[in-house]
Amino acid sequence: MGFLVVRPGLLTTIQDTGRMNVGKFGVASGGAMDPYSLRVANLLLGNPQSAPALEITLIGPELVAQRDYWISICGGDLSPTIDGEEIPLWRPVQILKGQSLRFGPCVSGFRGYLAVNGGFSVPSVLKGTGTDLRGKMGGFQGRALGKGDWLPVVNVEQMPRCSFRLGKEWIPHWQESPKIRVIHGAEFSSFTIQSQQDFFTDVFQVTPRSDRMGYRLQARDGSPLLRHLQEDVISSGVVTGTIQVPPDGQPIVLMADCQTVGGYPRIGVVATVDLPKMAQCKPGDYVTFEEITLEEAQDLYIHQERSLRILGMYLEREWRKPSCTQLT
Amino acid sequence: MAGKDQINIYPLGDCAVVVEFATQMNNSLYPYITAFTDFIESQPFPGFIECIPSYTSVSVLYDPYAYLQYPSPFQEIKKILLKKIEQLTIDSQSKARHITIPVCYGGEWGPDLSCVAAYHGISEEEVIHIHSSAYYQVYMLGFSPGFPYIGGMPKKISTPRKSTPRLKVPSGSVGIGGEQTGIYPLETPGGWNIIGQTPFTLFQPEHMPPTLLQRGDQVTFVPITQEEFVKIQREEKLKWDF
Known part of the structure; x- marks a missing residue:
């Protein structure tokens, strides 16, 4: 049956x-x-x-x-x-x-x-x-x-x-260009002031190379996110929602099937309550990121x-x- | 515990923290990371979900809902973890398991053995000898289910990754990628130079623990013939298929 x-x-x-x-x-x-x-x-x-x-x-x-x-x-x-x-x-x-x-x-x-x-x-x-x-x-x-x-x-x-x-x-209510709330990641401050601003103001498009492991994004104006410190990050833990920036400067949002350790700088982490919004985006959709404090994100999580x-x-x-x- | 004041605890989103023991790779960190992980797992705090250890840090996943009456669940978790670190004792007598991995080197089992030998201007036998004479340690599992990050390969056989990754690397393949050696537990794409294959099964999701190798294991490789490979593979099948 x-x-x-x-x-x-x-x-x-x-x-x-x-x-x-x-x-x-x-x-x-x-x-x-x-x-x-x-x-x-x-x-x-x-x-x-x-x-x-x-x-x-x-x-x-x-x-x-x-x-x-x-x-x-x-x-x-x-x-x-x-x-x-x-x-x-x-x-x-x-x-x-x-x-x-x-x-x-x-x-x-x-x-x-x-x-x-x-x-x-x-x-x-x-x-x-x-x-x-x-x-x-x-x-x-x-x-x-x-x-x-x-x-x-x-x-x-x-x-x-x-x-x-x-x-x-x-x-x-699923939007085609949602605002995704993001907490600063461990390496946020290693990005240039310009890139820190760009991250929260640019519009990013979901590329077709996105799957259950991660969403690969591309800034609409093509500008990469750059770091003023180029030292390597030692591979350490990543979780669903972690936003990594590989050397090409285009962010990747790690999703449900992501690996457990990663070696790219972590510019941010998506608030857990906003992961569904990200998951409901399809290739071609646009997203923007909005800054949120850890305390606000945890309040929203507890409320939900x-x-x-x-x-x-x-x-x-x-x-x-x-x-x-x-x-x- | 030496260097406790160097420990840095920072948030990884709203449901995890990272306990960082150092900012540089350092072999002496290994016992601290193990002791911390074991201690938290054996005496979990409210809302604890899991520990994921890596080279220099441990990610601790938790449920903030367990701290709903506090203004900042993260600050509470940080306090709890700092207290745990204070209580931490390091067992200097490490009880590492030792595991010998049989490997059939070269030929169809290790299509890149000749490239590695040519790259260093030595014979295939020398590559096998160097690779199978060293003592290795499993630093962590990650990348894909059961994939061991193995340290300790002699630098004289370190070889850059292939410029074009293979779309399919058979499970059990033993490879060299830069200064690391590793074993592919599953058939996946991969860019490492494949020098051999083990008949052992590295990932068995129906078993607990599901991985043959564990973090902290000491590993050596021993060369086997094709006949031995086939024989061990048959025994492995019987072991898992009952």
Whole structure:
């Protein structure tokens, strides 16, 4: 029981909220590029927030349900339909046995997250269920979905009906030129005063050489970010969101599948709450960086975590009730 | 502990800090970094996620939500880590494991052995002899799953990376990249000069720990024949495939 993959889409992988305690083995934490959308998609169905869900990139798959399921789709709007009928994002939707879930044009964002009540059933590898494409492990057989795959779902009793609707404040509005808030990195002051200013005023374009490991950016005016000190940086730890500047002066934003150590100067680190905005950018989109203090970034993080916990508790209770309620 | 006042703790974004033990590479740092990592892992503080040790520093990942009642979670973490560093004792009797890696040098297993020999104007046998007579240490794992950064290669066989990286380097390939030697745990692209291949499996995600080599291991390489390579490879398969 589960879903049959009729068409796999561009890059459809099982992801969760990432692995912990594997960095010292050189293994990426991985997980959803936009963890916020994956977590909300799961919470809407009463799942644990880290349950395995599908990360769908730009061109979605075609899936046929093998029985009735409650699903939810969050993140970028890839125009999902069930048997040709448009379905809403950010709320639970029922798909019946034999119905076909398809995706159309990408209207906003870049990545959609499809959760199913109970979660997809994949083995845990190194305490995670996310697909590590480089390590060829985790997720569905360590790879992106392919035509003809059977995607199993954990067998739980599916609710008869429900109609939660999230308030507007929960639903991010993906922009094509977002402002990404950034904390100064360890080597920020080793850049020239001009480059420090340019970093926060220039417009950067996401190049096609961007993937789950990192977003390679290019300043719109082409000017490189330069350092007044050219000494080498000894390879040391990097985390998702670290913005490195290699010798060509064009920044790279490290993303979910990034390596665990790096040797390029770190001009900044993206505030954790803004990683989803970055992850929803597609090649060709523009971004600007906005300075934020560490204290502000941690305040925003704590605020978001508290909200998600409250939402989680609320929805979990709702899912235990026999019928639906409205959440506004 | 000597040099505790040289330790610098700085933020790496809003969910991590770096504990930097020195700003220069220095072999004597190794026991400090190990002791610190072991100590934090054995006595984790609230919100601790993981330690990622590297050459001169340790990245400590944490969840700021565990410090929501404080004005600055980072400052709290810094205080906690400084206190931990005060309590740190260094075990000078290192308990390093010693691991011997069998390598089939040259031929189809090491297509660049002849280039390395030619680059230095010595015979292939001499390159093998130099590479397999040295004692090495694993400084850290990184770059890709299980990839060991191995220090200690004699400079007389250091060879620049290839100008055009190979798109596929088979797993187990032993290479020389500049002054470093390393082993590719997975089939990946790579620009190092491949001088041989080990039949050992370096990365096994189903096992804990998932890597054959660990940070701190002492390593030597021993030359084997093609027949031995095939035999060990068969035994490795049986070991993991039950």
